[in-house]
Amino acid sequence: MLETKIHNLTLKNPVMTASGTFGYGEEFADFIDLNRLGGIIVKGTTGERRQGNPYPRMAETPSGMLNAVGLQNVGVETFCNEVYHRIKDLDTNIIVNVSGSSIEEYCKTAAMIDALDNIPAVELNISCPNVKKGGMGFGTNPDMAAQVVSEVRKIYHKTLIVKLTPNVTSVVDIAKAVEAAGADSVSLINTLLGMAIDVEKQRPYLSTITGGLSGPAVKPVAVRMVWQVAHAVSIPVIGLGGIASAADALEFLMAGAKAVQVGTANFIDPTVTMKIIDGLEDYCKRHKINDINDIIGII
Amino acid sequence: MKKYITDFTIVGKHVFNEMYFSLTLQHPETLPEIAAGQFVEVEIPGNKQVMLRRPISIHDVDTDNNTLTLLVQVVGKGTRTLSAMQVGERLNLVYPLGHGFSLEGRNVLLVGGGAGIAPLLHLSKCFAANGIRPTILLGGRTAALIPVQKAFEPYGTIGFATEDGSLGEKGLVTQHSLFTNTYDHIYTCGPTPMMKAVARYAMQHNIDCEVSLENMMACGIGACLCCVVDSDEGHKCVCKEGPVFNAKRLTNWINK
Numbered sequence: 001m002l003e004t005k006i007h008n009l010t011l012k013n014p015v016m017t018a019s020g021t022f023g024y025g026e027e028f029a030d031f032i033d034l035n036r037l038g039g040i041i042v043k044g045t046t047g048e049r050r051q052g053n054p055y056p057r058m059a060e061t062p063s064g065m066l067n068a069v070g071l072q073n074v075g076v077e078t079f080c081n082e083v084y085h086r087i088k089d090l091d092t093n094i095i096v097n098v099s100g101s102s103i104e105e106y107c108k109t110a111a112m113i114d115a116l117d118n119i120p121a122v123e124l125n126i127s128c129p130n131v132k133k134g135g136m137g138f139g140t141n142p143d144m145a146a147q148v149v150s151e152v153r154k155i156y157h158k159t160l161i162v163k164l165t166p167n168v169t170s171v172v173d174i175a176k177a178v179e180a181a182g183a184d185s186v187s188l189i190n191t192l193l194g195m196a197i198d199v200e201k202q203r204p205y206l207s208t209i210t211g212g213l214s215g216p217a218v219k220p221v222a223v224r225m226v227w228q229v230a231h232a233v234s235i236p237v238i239g240l241g242g243i244a245s246a247a248d249a250l251e252f253l254m255a256g257a258k259a260v261q262v263g264t265a266n267f268i269d270p271t272v273t274m275k276i277i278d279g280l281e282d283y284c285k286r287h288k289i290n291d292i293n294d295i296i297g298i299i
Numbered sequence: 300m301k302k303y304i305t306d307f308t309i310v311g312k313h314v315f316n317e318m319y320f321s322l323t324l325q326h327p328e329t330l331p332e333i334a335a336g337q338f339v340e341v342e343i344p345g346n347k348q349v350m351l352r353r354p355i356s357i358h359d360v361d362t363d364n365n366t367l368t369l370l371v372q373v374v375g376k377g378t379r380t381l382s383a384m385q386v387g388e389r390l391n392l393v394y395p396l397g398h399g400f401s402l403e404g405r406n407v408l409l410v411g412g413g414a415g416i417a418p419l420l421h422l423s424k425c426f427a428a429n430g431i432r433p434t435i436l437l438g439g440r441t442a443a444l445i446p447v448q449k450a451f452e453p454y455g456t457i458g459f460a461t462e463d464g465s466l467g468e469k470g471l472v473t474q475h476s477l478f479t480n481t482y483d484h485i486y487t488c489g490p491t492p493m494m495k496a497v498a499r500y501a502m503q504h505n506i507d508c509e510v511s512l513e514n515m516m517a518c519g520i521g522a523c524l525c526c527v528v529d530s531d532e533g534h535k536c537v538c539k540e541g542p543v544f545n546a547k548r549l550t551n552w553i554n555k
Contacts, residue, residue, distance in 0.1 A: 020524075027521050055529070065517060267517045
């Protein structure tokens, strides 16, 4: 009833977890059955180990939060040699979010992930707002976005998802550019660039001054962008941004997303993904929908 | 240690003063084992301005009644909303989180300041269960900022330090007559400058020292990587690798 497809991937249900909000999945194993998920997008992985930005790198804002973690991760070698072996036998799609500061770094990381049998896809992160070099720089210009995607496409042979930033004038232009460059799917939205100031201390809350906004506050922006992109490209769209309930997920599906990712809501309720899957089943039963695909893109 | 998400019922509330209150929360079944120094992530109900859970250290555990007690300082919107909660209402907790104190040492000193005294009560009781009577040194600017005093008495030798002299010796905890180099292990939780001073002293005198950090957190389970401390081995999540760290791992932080 809930099965859906993203390029060559079959998802048990459209509910995946968003990169950077779910660790390597293991952090949530005490709370939920990870095998029930449609997929897990693991923490953004770079060519070398990264420390990320200095503390403080989080601030709560109305119906959302800002983060400036800055891609802290163990690096692709440690991922392949250690983390992969701990999670590779999970019965779900384990997808690695690949980040970088140069085309060479994206390609090096993607090539190493390509060699891992149980990783059927990567999500190319050309949209991180929290790193000085690269990241969002690649995702805000259609030509640069196309260039990095076409280079990775040459060396990466499985499903290639490209994660888009909302911090652009026309997300449709970027989506079309990466589709033409060989992307198999696009996921959107990454965080919205934001800022918050502690007026008592008269300084920004984040060490980096600006950071990425996530949570329910961004959801209407995300639904709008997913709807625009879904109408403009023919590759499958994965929707994310502020999803915290089955109704939220359904908005994205109806707007044209073939699957969704749950992010910040995992911090508030570590069992939220199971509630969303249960809620989608319940919705289909109530509305006598035999196949979730029947409501995808109905708007 | 397995983590849980559970609805607790508030069965006790004590308001110490306008800054401090405690909530005693009852688990519907048998409580799992909880180490001293571990914390909970509390969902804050009924305030749309507060989305994230709030990390709060576990002050006391009563396994006979399946209750745990949180000692809370009102510092912002989340804790202010919690302060309005009443007996009979429910609170959802993700717990028990993080790594607690090691319980090593036989001649031990516990140093707490302000809200940082919270985990030291459960720690004192754990030592008592092992037949060890710690020396417990509690400090604050003034007596009212040391909300829990008598509860510690059965478990050790108690000393107080207040900057205005309203309770115990006048001055900082590090100036107190009980703050000496005669211990084999020091445990501390409180304001950052206090913990750094205690840890520096301990390291100068080759005394093992554990500090309990209180960084801002989102998830509490090592997923979001927001609460990091700049440890000697790089950024480490306070929620997962801490909140208690051996001071030897934090020389960068202590000397900064």
